[in-house]
Amino acid sequence: AVEGTREVRQAALALNAMQTRLQALIAERARVLAAVAHDLQTPLTRLRLRVEKVADETLRAQLIADLAAMQHLVREGLDLARLETRIEPIVPVDLDALLSALCEDAAEAGQPVVFVQGCGAVRPTRPLALRRCLTNLIDNAVRHGGDAAVRAEVEGETVRLIVRDHGPGVPEDRLEALFEPFYRLDPSRSRDSGGSGLGLTIARRMAEIAGGRLTLANAADGGMEATVTFAPDEKQG
Known part of the structure; x- marks a missing residue:
């Protein structure tokens, strides 16, 4: 003002x-x-x-x-x-229903994807942005990790949506670089992987638009976890 x-x-x-x-x-x-x-x-x-x-x-x-x-x-x-020009209204979304539907669609398409745990939360968000974010994460897990196990967790007022694979994981110092456009861990295998190098870039921005924050981490027992966190103070981008 x-x-x-x-x-x-x-x-x-x-x-x-x-x-x-x-x-x-x-x-x-x-x-x-x-x-x-x-x-x-x-x-x-x-x-x-x-x-x-x-x-x-x-x-x-x-x-x-x-x-x-x-x-x-x-x-x-x-x-x-x-991404920056599309305006989508914020509406309450049943997160378990969304995750279950995405996993069912992927499984029907022949992908090794399972929905292992719900959280019972309904969250105000932008559903198309969140759906695109999670779809990219599931596709990425299947392509590079061999499978995807999807779950939701609630801790106080914080909600986490987690897509986990059982692949080889990623070196810790290169996790953040995966969000850079066109970045690849192994450029020599780019054609075989079928990726464009934009999947995680778009997923992170979609998570922000949906009101969450996307992070990557190696699971303690192998594989990688992509987590979309909705915290009480997070706002839709």
Whole structure:
């Protein structure tokens, strides 16, 4: 608010102007990224149709795999660009019902995913953002850890949603780096893993939008745990 002494009002005006410019810059960057990612979809689709006519089966399969990876990356880029512009209302969500539905959907798709524990909590949140966050975490656990065990815990007024795998885990000094866009522990295996390098980046931002905080940690008995924490003082981003 622009109020108070003349010096305070001048400082408030300057801060407001700076905030407006920063918001415009971020919005323009998001629009450019979204436009580029959107426009890439058409030529990629045409390439996919033409690749189907390649006679060499091995070469055709390799080209289709490359195009699928590119299309996945484009979709992730669009999602990342839309994070700051999409406005979703906050509504009460039955967390157990959400987790159970996500696990059932994954299991029906053939993924080794189980819902092992509920917490009975209903939390005001943005459900689409939270669903996307948890879906990314489950996919990441299955892809890199081999399976996903999902549970919810309540401690006082704090709620934790945990996606745990039983893979090899991650070196402690590289856990935080996993949230960086396009970061990979082993770049040489990127094609085999099928990931775009944006899954955890998007998951963390989606957790913030939903009002939570996403962290990674190695489980004491092996594997990795991704935890979305809703604390009493957390606010939707």
